[in-house]
Amino acid sequence: MIASNTFPYRYRIVIFLCLLMIITYLDRISISLVGVRIKSDFHLSNTQFGYMLGAFSLSYALFEIPSGIWGDRIGQRAIFIRIVLWWSLFTALTGLATGFVSLIIIRFLFGAGEAGSVPNTAAAVSRWFPKSETSRGLSIAIAGQYIGAAVAPIIVVMIAQSYGWRTTFFVNAFVGVVWVIVCAMWFRNNPSEMKKISTEERALIETNRRFYEHRQRIPWKKIFASRSLLALVTAFSSSQCSNYFFLAWMPVYLQEGKHFSENEMRSAFSWTYSLAIIGCLLGGYISDWLVKRKGLRVGRSFFGVAVLCIMGCTIIAQTFTSNHNIILALMIIGVFFQAIHGVPAFSACVDIAGNRAATVSSIMNFCGQLAAFLIVIIFGKIADSTHSFNIPLYIIAAALFIGALLWLAVDPSKPLIAKDE
Numbered sequence: 001m002i003a004s005n006t007f008p009y010r011y012r013i014v015i016f017l018c019l020l021m022i023i024t025y026l027d028r029i030s031i032s033l034v035g036v037r038i039k040s041d042f043h044l045s046n047t048q049f050g051y052m053l054g055a056f057s058l059s060y061a062l063f064e065i066p067s068g069i070w071g072d073r074i075g076q077r078a079i080f081i082r083i084v085l086w087w088s089l090f091t092a093l094t095g096l097a098t099g100f101v102s103l104i105i106i107r108f109l110f111g112a113g114e115a116g117s118v119p120n121t122a123a124a125v126s127r128w129f130p131k132s133e134t135s136r137g138l139s140i141a142i143a144g145q146y147i148g149a150a151v152a153p154i155i156v157v158m159i160a161q162s163y164g165w166r167t168t169f170f171v172n173a174f175v176g177v178v179w180v181i182v183c184a185m186w187f188r189n190n191p192s193e194m195k196k197i198s199t200e201e202r203a204l205i206e207t208n209r210r211f212y213e214h215r216q217r218i219p220w221k222k223i224f225a226s227r228s229l230l231a232l233v234t235a236f237s238s239s240q241c242s243n244y245f246f247l248a249w250m251p252v253y254l255q256e257g258k259h260f261s262e263n264e265m266r267s268a269f270s271w272t273y274s275l276a277i278i279g280c281l282l283g284g285y286i287s288d289w290l291v292k293r294k295g296l297r298v299g300r301s302f303f304g305v306a307v308l309c310i311m312g313c314t315i316i317a318q319t320f321t322s323n324h325n326i327i328l329a330l331m332i333i334g335v336f337f338q339a340i341h342g343v344p345a346f347s348a349c350v351d352i353a354g355n356r357a358a359t360v361s362s363i364m365n366f367c368g369q370l371a372a373f374l375i376v377i378i379f380g381k382i383a384d385s386t387h388s389f390n391i392p393l394y395i396i397a398a399a400l401f402i403g404a405l406l407w408l409a410v411d412p413s414k415p416l417i418a419k420d421e
Contacts, residue, residue, distance in 0.1 A: 009197040010128045010205060014140045016187060017121050020080065021144025022151075023179055024117050025247075027091045027172045028056075029152045031107070032251050033269070034165035036262070039252075041165075042099050046252070050380025053248045054373045055104045059111035061369030067116020068123075068362025075189035076124045076358070079116060081180055086113030088176030095169035118142075119361035122346045126357040127190055130208035132288065135299075135347045139284020142342050146280050146335075149247070149273035153266040222416050223360065229352065229416065231409035233367045235304060236345045238403025239338065240368035241375040241396045242311055246272075246335050248376050257389040258327055272331045276339035283307075283340035287347055296351060296413040300344040304407035307341045312400035319390040351412040360416065371399075 031038070031053070039049055071079040090110035097103045121141050129137035159168045188194045191202040223229060245253075254260040254268060291299030314334035318327055346361055353360035379392040 008201055009191070009194060010133075010137070010201065011140075013128045013187070014125065014137050016182075017124055017141040018144035018147070019179060020084070020117065020121065021141060022148040023084070023172070023176055024087075024114060025145045025148030026152050026155070026175070027087060027110075027169075028114070029149055029247055030091075030156045030168050030172060031056075031094065032248050033153055033156045033266075034160045034168060035252050036255055037160060037165045038103075042103070044100060046380040046384045047377075048100055048380075049252070050377045052100070052103050052107055053244075053376040053380075055108040056111035057244065057369050057373035057376060059108045060115045061366050061373060063112045063115035064119065064362045064366040064369060065359070068119040068358040068360075068365075071116060071120040071123055071358040071362075072356055076120045076127075077183065077187050077189050079120050080183050080187070083113060083115075083117050083120075084176045084180045084183070088173040088180070089113070091169050091176065092173035093169075095166035116358070116362060118346070119349075119358045119365055122350055122361045123358035124189075126209060126350045126353075128205060128209075130205055132208065132292070134350050135284040135287035135291070135343050137284075138346050138350070139281050139287075139343045142339075142346070143277050143280040145342075146273050146276040146339050150270055150277060152273075153270040157262065157266045223363065226352075226416055227409060228411045228414060229360070229363075231406045232345065232348055232412075233364045235308070235403040235406040235410065236364050237367045237371040238399040238406070239308060239311070239341050239345070240372045241399045242315060242334065243338055243368075244372040244376050245315075245379065245393070245396055246331075246338060248372075249379050250331070253389050254327075257383075258322060258324065260324065264324070268328050268331060271328065272335045275332050276335045279336035280339040280343065283343040286340075287344050296348075297411060300348045300351065300412045301407050301410045304341065304344045304410070305404045307337045307344075308400045308404035308407065311337045311341070312397045312404070315393050315397040315400065319393055348410060348412040352415050356416070 035049060038044065044052070067079060067083070087110055090106055090113055093106050094103070094110065097106055122138060125134065125137040125141060155171075156168045159171060191197050191205050194202075250272075251265050251269060254265045255262065260268060287299050287303055289299075290303060311334050314330045314337075318330050321327060321330075345364065349361040349364055350357045375392075375396065378395070379389075382392045382395075383389050
């Protein structure tokens with residue numbers, strides 16, 4: 001085993017959190033990757049498929065804030081165990097679905113289980129990383145989402161082609177249970193609870209992190225009165241419109257809207273998210289570098305403006321071409337910057353939230369999931385009524401440009417809660 005003084009313990013923790021994010025996205029994306037097969041088996045329209053996707057997003061949103069508050073109160077370890085056990089159960093049950101109604105119910109309950117995973121991951125980073133490495137730690141953890149999305153087409157489509165689409169959900173559920181066992185045996189909420197961490201690293205983390213031990217009541221009045229947080233939440237919500245287009249609708253869009261074969265779609269999806277891993281990791285280092293040299297406003301807010309503008313342009317450009325290579329290039333650029341955007345957004349939550357990182361992150365993600373719920377349903381309805389995917393893409397692009405403007409009102413240098421309150 002590598003000694004703790006040669007490989008910092010906090011990076012072992014964040015790799016474990018990265019694995020959590022990989023599993024969440026394997027589970028979440030499977031339904032989209034086999035979407036055409038499910039639509040065919042159950043004779044679903046795009047509108048019905050959108051409702052099924054929306055069931056997950058709605059329940060994910062509704063249970064996000066309670067899961068964030070609970071994580072801040074009792075620590076992330078217990079929350080992670082609850083989350084992954086719950087979603088593993090309903091991932092397995094997805095493979096037993098019998099039609100549209102059962103899919104709606106199962107996906108709703110699945111979303112309730114997965115709610116809180118990202119906010120509590122952000123809170124775990126706030127406990128385990130000094131503030132100078134906040135974005136770096138978050139970028140490694142969040143990169144797991146894009147690793148999961150990159151490997152999912154290879155694993156999921158291959159299993160679906162060989163053994164049927166239902167088998168993919170049974171395999172994903174098993175992987176989740178294995179992660180829970182490791183979490184229960186090894187993961188701890190704080191450096192002081194980890195036996196093998198060095199004294200030097202523990203001191204470095206606990207004297208320089210954003211998190212601090214102080215059990216004051218949640219300052220709801222300050223939270224909801226913060227214009228900066230309101231702007232951040234709305235900007236993030238706009239990004240979730242594009243995120244759920246990529247995650248939930250891109251496989252169907254490529255096959256039915258741009259006439260990709262299933263294997264072409266699998267390859268495009270995998271390449272797109274493989275390169276997004278680099279974007280996510282790069283975003284963490286760039287954000288921390290900008291904060292160190294130019295301050296929090298530049299490292300978070302102006303960085304967010306640039307990222308959302310680029311994403312909006314790539315979405316619009318797709319509507320003007322049917323060339324598969326150009327579409328793939330635009331998808332790669334769009335998802336690359338989508339991966340970057342989560343880093344300054346969740347880093348800003350940690351910056352302003354103190355020991356309430358999970359709560360504040362969950363508020364932001366709650367609103368983001370509501371936006372996702374609306375877009376996955378609207379996307380399907382508009383595609384069915386217009387027989388075109390272009391109009392919903394214009395709506396997503398407009399949301400991204402509005403979100404870019406809202407980032408200008410975000411000031412992460414002003415915390416919601418002072419340490420002495």
